[in-house]
Amino acid sequence: MSPLLQVSGLTRLYGDRVGCKDVGFELWPGEVMGIVGESGSGKTTLLNCLSARLEPTSGTVAYDTREEGLTDIYAMGEPRRRMLMRTDWGIVHQNPRDGLRMGVSAGANVGERLMAVGARHYGRIRAQAAEWLEQVEIDTGRIDDLPLTFSGGMLQRLQIARNLVTHPRLVFMDEPTGGLDVSVQARLLDLLRRLVTDLGLAAIVVTHDLAVARLLAHRLMVMQGGEVVETGLTDQVLDDPHHPYTQLLVSSVLQP
């Protein structure tokens, strides 16, 4: 078996400002990795570099493609990279409006992804869209409604359905529960936990919320000033943090 993602020496600079610096790790199928750290520590920069949305200044990101095994995603051509993003990957944005098309119905938002990978049969696409709305606990009676009429929590669940309908192998999420009420967060977290386990998804989840990291992630990467300062099994990093910055992070919340 080979890792799904192999990252080494990954650095992204913005002029002379550091976005992220010298990051390396391997992610295996089914593994969920959390990236935690304070605001400005480079989490989003790193996630964007990993998901082919931001070219790194140096270093490599290799993904285990079905055809050729581990392949540098920035060395492959644009069409292949786009195909990968449509078929193998899901990207859940912090703001669901960035990941959804607000002008088409909820059902179309989910069905569109299926069509992008070649589905043509209208009835089957609609049935699958309905099934996914149900999975993410959205009343199927809302299938023809525009996302504009949905609440923040519903939008986030719709975005998740849109991403998972094509059964990706790897999902990138940037603060998936950010900006939601606590009770809505709990419901979304429960849903994500269930889906990730049931589908055996690998995922990289950026969050500043250590409780979210504990619930979702198998392992953690702690970032400070663009660098990874500590990594390990999630409960070990949170219960026995070694780096001064991780200790500070853990001691600043009530119950991580």
Place this chain on the structure above:
Amino acid sequence: MTAMIEVDDLSKTYVLHTQGGVEIPVFADASLTVEAGECLTLHGPSGAGKSTLLRCLYGNCKPNGGAIRIHHDGAMVDIARADPRQVIEVRKRSMGYVSQFLRAIPRVPALDVVAEPLRAIGVPLDQARQRAAELLSRLRIPERLWSLAPATFSGGEQQRVNIARGFAARHPILLLDEPTASLDAENRAQVIDLIVEAKSEKRALVGVFHDDEVREAVSTRLHTMRG
């Protein structure tokens, strides 16, 4: 006899960077072996490092030196050096842990909290729930609570859910940190039963039991820690 756990020269010191780098040495050169079918009790005064040692065995705490070998899939895995996905595999199939307090998962009903370790090793849902139900009944959790998330349960109820979860998957190795601390006599007797049963099934247990009655009933050997 099969050695299920081997600990060599283990040392642990906590360093508190947020408090001026204070060092708290907990233990040094701890060594022990646990065989299949026995229940080793970690014994010593408060602060001696019993919980810390248990947590090291489970991979929840990172020792400064020494080795911890855990029997898994017919070989020994050094838990202190294994990567996260190896530790997760060991926890799924070979080693369970009952902490002193349940860490409730929001929205997940008690029955599924207990069934989860079985689901993780591929046991079908109905079978996993059936085993969970048996354990919850044995631990005298009223059936009307099974479908509720344990966050609102009393301390003793939460602890019994935690114990049920720990025993659910019948791991060959089980670590217990004061499992009977908040239980009454009848529930304590149930836990003693579960431990005795686990020993008879040739599983290896390591526990901390502050209660003399429980310790005398289950313990095969003491490992004394001075602190």
